[in-house]
Amino acid sequence: MSDQQWKAFEVSVSDYIAEVVLTGPGKGNAMGPDFWRELPEIFAQLDRDDDVRAVVLAGSGAHFSYGLDLAAMGGDLGPVLAEGAKARPRTEFHDNLRRLQAAISAVADCRKPVIAAVAGWCIGGGVDLISAVDIRYASADAKFSVREVRVAMVADVGSFARLPAIIGDGHLRELALTGKDIDAEHAVRIGLVNEVLPDRDAALDAARATAAEIATNPPLVVNGIKAVLDHSRRASVDDSLRYVAAWNSAFLPSEDLTEAVTAVFEKRRPDFRGA
Template identity: 70%
Template sequence: MTQHAWKAFTVEIKDHVAQVTLTGPGKGNAMGPDFWDELAPLFGELDADPEVRAVVLAGEGKHFSFGLDLQAMAPAMAPVLADKAQAAPRTDFHGVIRKMQNAITAVADCRKPTVAAVQGWCIGGAVDLISAADIRYASADAKFSVREVKVAMVADVGTLARLPRIIGDGHLRELALTGKDIDAARAEKIGLVNDVFADAEAALAAAHETAAAIAANPPLVVQGVKQVLDHTRKPAVDDSLRYVAAWNSAFLPSEDLGEAIAAVFQKRAPEFKGR
């Protein structure tokens, strides 16, 4: 694997297992421009590296990730949020969404299975990310939230496309329509995570143990198993992603979105009016 000075990640490879760790630079490993620029090429290199047979995905510090870095990503969203935005800014924004979708899809499409280890908060875009992993573990303090609805957005980079096959339609609708937080015990009960461990260290150790077990198997057969499992799911996921990208390009701009973003920065409850 070519050596890079990644800005949003660190990468360590040992015994055929790569650990990819989210490092920010936003608070709580929030997903800003560097994250979205680097995720696809990073997993593309892991996919192409014959020395890598499995990947562990982790977050640095107390939290896995706070999700989308709204402040850092504001410049990419500003043109389409302008009053009376026309076709050109909406087309550009559609491209931004598709780029973000492709970044998460690079994790799902990587032929090397990915095991996520989650501690602390896993919010919004971070749920999109772990939904693209093959296996998910959590520490007992982990908390999950499909929170886009709380900031007047339709989740558009993978959660709504991938979670139905992971947790089922009813559980997904509950999370996506309420934006509620759930703890690790609830996440395990509904199948969002495979197992819960006492702390972050134990969850990460379990992820490495599973990745090592995968790496010990014939690599081409492992890749074949993953590709067969993904074969029927992928067309539906791709169709969902294309649809939501078009939907948000057309309908994301709203007074409610502006109110939601203002409320976040002002640390107050938003007042939505359906405009």
């Protein structure tokens, strides 16, 4: 793993702990094609590696992730947004969406516990990603946003499926329906993160320390604990992911979405009209 070259990540393994660091290439570690292609491959390898007993996940630089790289991934939306899009482009969009969901699910399904260290912004797809890990630490400057509603989208790669078990239904509805930003202290109050540390390095140190504690325990038992804890919610997560994939394939295309994407590129406030 350490010798393999990745475009969107850096991966290292030492003392039974793997560190997976988001590196872009998009600004703020935005999630472009390389991210979605490499993430499931990395976690499949970590899952099989007997020299890995825990995984630390972090972002490079000042931010964890700005979320989906709209500029790089816009081509995936084009066909389904075309006026009069029929079954084929919608089916292709559905299949691609299920591929993105599977990338995030690869993190959740990894038998090795995953601990995230979040600094700076964690937006949209970044929240989807940390919802798939086992334990989350944040720096004092961390900020979180389930922002898809502000770009005329229903979050569809994991937040709605996994966050109810983490922060509860009411808190999730508040974040999802408003698209509001919350700081680290708010995040720890609602249970989105386990602890807030003074800065990025302290959050990373906390994640490493927890990973080291886990790595001293019997690995098959650790795997078993994850399997048992995940068992009761696995079916509901899968059902939620399938439903939102079908819903977005049918209803995502809208004038509001086109307006949202256009506004992003023109760096202005969108004007939504409910069409």
